[in-house]
Amino acid sequence: MRATAEYERKLDAPVGFRLPELGGSPLESRVFTSVYYDVPGGSLAAVGITLRRRTEHGRSVWQLKLPSDDFRLELEVEGRPARPPKELLELLQAHLRHGPLEKVAELRTRRRGELVARDGTTAEVTVDEVAVMDARRVRDRFVEVEVELRAGSPGQLNALAKELAEAGAEEGHGLPKLFRALDYDPNAEPGADSPFAALRSRLREQLREIERHDPGTRLGRDPESLHDMRVGVRRLRALLRAGRDLVATDTSELDGRLKDLGGVLGGVRDLDVLLERLGSEAAELAGEDAKQAKALLASLRSERSRKRSRLLATLRSDAYLALLDDTERTIAMLQPSGADITLDELAAKAAGKLRKAVRELPQDPADDELHAVRKKGKRARYAAELAGQSKVVQRAKRLQDALGEHQDAVVAVERLRELAARGTAEQAVAAGRLIEREETRREEARAAWPETWKKLRKAL
Numbered sequence: 001m002r003a004t005a006e007y008e009r010k011l012d013a014p015v016g017f018r019l020p021e022l023g024g025s026p027l028e029s030r031v032f033t034s035v036y037y038d039v040p041g042g043s044l045a046a047v048g049i050t051l052r053r054r055t056e057h058g059r060s061v062w063q064l065k066l067p068s069d070d071f072r073l074e075l076e077v078e079g080r081p082a083r084p085p086k087e088l089l090e091l092l093q094a095h096l097r098h099g100p101l102e103k104v105a106e107l108r109t110r111r112r113g114e115l116v117a118r119d120g121t122t123a124e125v126t127v128d129e130v131a132v133m134d135a136r137r138v139r140d141r142f143v144e145v146e147v148e149l150r151a152g153s154p155g156q157l158n159a160l161a162k163e164l165a166e167a168g169a170e171e172g173h174g175l176p177k178l179f180r181a182l183d184y185d186p187n188a189e190p191g192a193d194s195p196f197a198a199l200r201s202r203l204r205e206q207l208r209e210i211e212r213h214d215p216g217t218r219l220g221r222d223p224e225s226l227h228d229m230r231v232g233v234r235r236l237r238a239l240l241r242a243g244r245d246l247v248a249t250d251t252s253e254l255d256g257r258l259k260d261l262g263g264v265l266g267g268v269r270d271l272d273v274l275l276e277r278l279g280s281e282a283a284e285l286a287g288e289d290a291k292q293a294k295a296l297l298a299s300l301r302s303e304r305s306r307k308r309s310r311l312l313a314t315l316r317s318d319a320y321l322a323l324l325d326d327t328e329r330t331i332a333m334l335q336p337s338g339a340d341i342t343l344d345e346l347a348a349k350a351a352g353k354l355r356k357a358v359r360e361l362p363q364d365p366a367d368d369e370l371h372a373v374r375k376k377g378k379r380a381r382y383a384a385e386l387a388g389q390s391k392v393v394q395r396a397k398r399l400q401d402a403l404g405e406h407q408d409a410v411v412a413v414e415r416l417r418e419l420a421a422r423g424t425a426e427q428a429v430a431a432g433r434l435i436e437r438e439e440t441r442r443e444e445a446r447a448a449w450p451e452t453w454k455k456l457r458k459a460l
Helices: 086-096 154-166 177-182 195-219 223-242 252-282 287-315 318-333 343-359 367-387 390-422 425-459
Strands: 002-006 008-013 030-038 050-056 059-067 072-078 102-118 121-134 137-151
Touching (some): 072 086, 072 195, 086 195, 102 154, 102 177, 121 177, 137 154, 137 177, 195 223, 195 318, 195 343, 195 367, 223 252, 223 367, 252 287, 252 425, 287 390, 287 425, 343 367, 343 425, 367 390, 367 425, 390 425
Antiparallel strands (some): 002 072, 008 137, 030 102, 059 072, 102 121, 121 137
């Protein structure tokens, strides 16, 4: 299976659009057909995932595109037309629970373009003339211009996109061709006419986040997929808690199951954070200390491997798929409490708990007391997101970051001491060097967080 990180810019263009003088070398013209698939209800499209079979010169390949923060990960496997390869189907189990894959669109594309090199960056700039097919009849046509990175910095793509816009192309929504063919915008949300409806909409959004990043978490190539999936679980639970006054339905049993899932995800994610953190610090050591630090990190990587195996077993289980179904069903069947309370009042309630927690801190708070404040800050942030309080959200995130840095240092020191106790004398010395660095970072975070709290308190 070939995997490629796609950094690209998409623009709309009129029929007959010609590329301006870009100073590139011509690419070979291409003609290919793409058949797109989804499950009943459009679960893949709803989270920005596309699955297609592309045929060109008699060769058939299956391509699965997974969304990420700044790029899309394209997975490509050769396979027969009748059914996607097993490697791709295994990544889509959370979506296949809705039903079997079915054809949703067929596009025929004529592509021409140039390979452009600028300031150390190389990109393919192509014009795609796309025909949307209905059996053998052309139902619609559109033209799309793509700027796709081949080497160098993604930031340089903006300059090329600007030149194309000046030549008559227009900034589009950046949506995949499939969504344009279906006239579908996955980001469109119906308006919420009540606090309860807004809560339900946000809960559905978090379930989609879990489903969006499930395939990437299974694949394991991008640690951010796991991070984003875990955040989706956390936000879902936090919103259920923050909106408790709006809901008559008892969601405690569901919350417990989501907590268990979050724990399994967190077991791997926490080690990702720890390994990245200690890896950068170990790289600054020299000689024997560097060698022994490497041995310490090897122990953590073995632990991560075991926890990832447990995570994959969880994601492949019937219990996990049932949890997704039950979460979807529970959100759909939530009953409003009838309470006369606004989203701003819910946010104020969460903010009040945060204020109280900070006010009750002693002069020199213990590590776990600061960690408790961080968790309340996170809940206040999610409640503020629900209420649309952007300034509070931004400042609460800065508080979270400061206290998160503190907690990461505390955890790193604890783990290093455990490793030192089990290791050789030489490894204990290397662990001590790393502990010194973590203690410094811990003290810096302790000194920094009060200022972030002052700024947040003014916005509450």
